[in-house]
Amino acid sequence: QVQMVESGGGSVQPGGSLRLSCTAPGFASHDCGVDWYRQAAGGEREWVAHIHNNGASRIADSVKGRFTNSKDKAGDTVYLQMNNLKPEDDAMYSCKLGGERACWRAWGQGSQVSVSS
Numbered sequence: 001q002v003q004m005v006e007s008g009g010g011s012v013q014p015g016g017s018l019r020l021s022c023t024a025p026g027f028a029s030h031d032c033g034v035d036w037y038r039q040a041a042g043g044e045r046e047w048v049a050h051i052h053n054n055g056a057s058r059i060a061d062s063v064k065g066r067f068t069n070s071k072d073k074a075g076d077t078v079y080l081q082m083n084n085l086k087p088e089d090d091a092m093y094s095c096k097l098g099g100e101r102a103c104w105r106a107w108g109q110g111s112q113v114s115v116s117s
Helices: none
Strands: 005-007 010-012 018-023 032-039 045-052 057-059 067-071 077-082 091-099 111-115
Touching: 018 032, 018 091, 018 111, 045 067, 045 077, 045 091, 057 067, 077 091
Parallel strands: 010 111
Antiparallel strands: 005 018, 018 077, 032 045, 032 091, 045 057, 067 077, 091 111
């Protein structure tokens, strides 16, 4: 019954910015990590970013230099800052919680990011 709370999607023009948030219960309390994925309409799911609760993170090459991954200093909320958005970024973005056995395994409901002129 874990509830992932995800928000921040929207519609922007190319070059615009959005920040996605994902509140993942237990993220800060255990050896957990959150991954961000995206899936364009008719496309395959693509891994975008990872952040661990110790602050370690990695970003996919496709978005490196434009997207940044971060987390609250305390608490269970993580963020994906998306700058200089491109039409190729148009997709449904979802966060996934995982890690050690104590971590919940759950997906956020998804946030639609639409990038168009």
